[in-house]
Amino acid sequence: MMKTDIEISQAAQMEPIQKIAEKAGFDAAIVEPYGNSKAKINVFEDHTERKMGKLVLVTSINPTPAGEGKSTVSVGLADALQKLTGSTMLALREPSLGPVMGMKGGATGGGYAQVVPMDDINLHFTGDMHALTAANNTLAALIDNHIQQGNDLNIEPRSISWKRALDINDRALRNVVIGLGGRFSGVPREDGFDITVASELMAVLCLSKNLHDLKTRINRIVIANNTDGKPVTVGDLQVGGAITVLLKDALKPNLVQTLEHTPALMHGGPFANIAHGCNSVLATQTALKYADYAVTEAGFGADLGAEKFLDIKTPVLGKTPDTVVIVATIRALKYNGGQKLKDLTNENLEALKNGFKNLQRHIKNMQSYNVPVVVAINQFVSDTEDEIKLLDQLVSDMGVKIVNTNVWEHGGAGASDLAQAVVESTTETHDDFKRLYDNNLSVKDKIETVVSNIYGGNKVEYSSKAEKKLKEIDTNGWSNLPICIAKTQYSFTDDPKKLGAPSDFTIHVSDLNIKTGAGFIVVLTGNVLTMPGLPKHPAALDIDVDDNGKISGLF
Structure with a gap:
């Protein structure tokens, strides 16, 4: 019987984090261990000039209930590239408690293609999410205190756009009224909560290059308008320094490892459906400078995370992808083609052909940026020989390389062909990167x-x-x-x-x-919400811990 993801993770023989840091090439002086299995990398103290390696961006088709396994393929690909090239680093987003306790689950891969320690990473990790939540709510408190204490900036309370935040799905907090209880309890007004990963501070953290940049960005955040209709910023409130202090350690990338001991930086976690969906510039930049190949991913489908990576993140990063890997499953494509979820284990070539249109559009979209594309099929045991053959033909007819992977069961070995295809793709000559739009457009x-x-x-x-x-x-x-x-x-x-x-x-x-x-x-x-709700059966109902502190039910 196959072990669950958390059982595989808990049975893993992890190397000391100092050894992983040494493998990554980090000087001991910039490594700040958080126990034996995690560390912060103080990139602000690293003044070495390094040439950037190859950047591999992993994205996917639109997600379905059938599952795509983008993070799992990202981890397996990094392990395979590490074995093939000897110099690879993974750069991923860190999980939010919202999906961990809700419906989607964790964000550390699965099976034998995981980042570990899985339970630590999916829960409190190094405290980045808590720091962001505290910083967000400190700013909210300071805004309301300024109004209570005389409102020298003439802030119009009804114009305040800065919401409070919580790193859990809580629909009851989407719209609230604060300041009740008399004049000593603040000025009554409508307010609301965003999930922490939708906070502007999360985006700021992920796009900042250093502490100075972080503080500059925080100071220019618009929090409200004054009574003349002019914008009021954090800088006007004179609290940018205090908010930066709360985030100074959270800005440092987190170092962990895969099951196969490939160095992995997990840092920042904006959702791609309500935010920009990419891990931090600092983590990606660090991976690029210390490894020949940096594997990173963008959230959800290529229409969301990858588009935002290419149009928002790359200008700040200063590097465009050398290849884009689009992850798909035959099951998910059949679902997109109209086959019912309960019937996805049955062969259906017509549904696969219809659902391929989803993958086809994502391929064309990524090609429009003038970047090479490789398609990775995350295989399931229910995939039939005829289905695999049909999909291979459909993708190949577009002039695109397609590779089958089985990383959930075999780890890096299940992505060896994909790694070879990626290396070949990154060495191809291609046209200059083409952004989708000019920022100067309306x-x-x-x-x-x-x-x-x-x-x-x-x-x-x-x-x-x-x-x-x-x-x-x-x-x-x-x-x-x-x-x-x-x-x-x-x-x-x-x-x-x-x-x-x-x-x-x-x-x-x-x-x-x-x-x-x-x-x-x-x-x-549409009806997109910046504070999700929990499902009828949240994952929290299945999570438990025994008397020895061993966690079960995480996935």
């Missing part, structure tokens, strides 16, 4: 470019609230910021039920949030 033009070129839609409708925000953006000179579209991960549209590759549809923009610290504009579409 916000509407940028939105419509993403909708038409990436999603396949043909129209965008704006609510009256969104139109008002567009005018505010123009008035304040923020139109040249890139856009970060918040959209359902399950579909190219803003309707999660429209699977496959629909076209000629309308995207509905309900609101826009200006993130001047992060340096982008969040475009809210």
